[in-house]
């Protein structure tokens with residue numbers, strides 16, 4: 385079931401008596417970490433209300449194709465692109481016919497034409513309808529088109545007959561949906577990543593910060609999610625959009641970032657990557673009001689902030705812990721020391737003395753060090769570097 389974590393399932397519901405079971409299916413999919421959006425045919429709306437499906441999925445239910453307001457919100461092409469899997473449960477005999485023959489006469493049928501995602505159907509109908517030669521011919525066409533067929537099961541039916549045509553139970557559908565997806569490098573793992581700078585307030589309008597843009601951490605979050613992980617991104621103040629499939633926690637001060645990280649580790653995570661440039665010090669006192677210009681000199685006293693990555697590494701529920709070291713000289717030697725002193729599993733280090741890598745740049749180059757080995761990741765975009773680093777982490781984590 386881990387394979388469904390973060391997967392985007394577009395659940396199509398068609399007009400059959402088993403439509404009520406789609407409500408349970410939504411819950412089951414969400415329970416295993418999938419994101420679910422529901423599309424219903426007009427027929428399905430006669431059996432179960434869109435309101436029920438909306439309440440369960442937590443998102444608006446899509447029912448009509450030729451509706452300008454719906455198109456302006458999340459249009460059919462956008463929905464078709466959004467999906468990792470289009471799952472139609474129950475699939476009526478009528479819908480199977482439409483799907484087999486490429487009809488685009490309602491939202492769900494059009495979505496199926498427009499999507500590049502795999503399509504799976506869980507047929508549900510009276511045993512005679514299932515055995516009918518038209519339905520069986522349509523089934524062959526659907527199989528030839530590569531559409532996955534889940535079930536149907538057989539047994540006693542709502543109409544009082546006995547035979548093949550019952551929709552599989554939601555748990556069985558869930559199992560088969562999971563098998564559509566391959567295991568990925570970080571399938572089923574929870575990865576926590578910190579990113580960006582922190583801001584340490586001097587007074588209500590002034591603060592100490594640094595040049596970190598958060599780009600490296602955000603790229604890593606995206607790469608980890610693409611590798612199948614559940615990702616929590618703990619971000620300092622940055623101006624970046626949240627990568628898709630990533631849960632973001634926004635913080636400002638180092639102490640807030642520390643609290644958010646400790647909470648994530650307490651709750652249990654598998655990998656922790658500290659890319660944030662956390663302020664080492666904060667003003668001992670934050671003035672309640674704006675400090676006025678008066679004397680020639682003012683003195684600011686600073687106090688040390690907690691060391692987040694070291695605290696994570698010595699936690700009883702310690703995840704695989706990866707640190708970052710941005711240095712301007714003796715880069716590798718300093719990182720080696722940090723790896724040992726902070727008891728990290730891996731450290732990624734970069735030279736931020738130039739402007740073509742590191743802070744704020746779109747590119748980076750890293751030397752990744754772990755006990756007994758290292759690898760150089762030469763200059764590339766932060767997205768490419770992130771992918772390579774996630775691969776290294778996944779390999780080392782398994783060792």
Ligand SMILES: Cc1cc2nc3c(=O)[nH]c(=O)nc-3n(C[C@H](O)[C@H](O)[C@H](O)COP(=O)(O)O)c2cc1C
Pocket residue numbers: 397398399400401402425426427428475476477478479508509510513
């Ligand atoms: C009470 C009732 C139950 C039905 N149950 C089913 C069913 O289980 N499977 C099916 O294929 N059609 C069933 N039908 C027929 C479909 O609702 C009908 O073919 C409809 O046009 C399907 O529309 P859709 O495929 O666009 O959702 C049922 C009809 C009624 C009146």
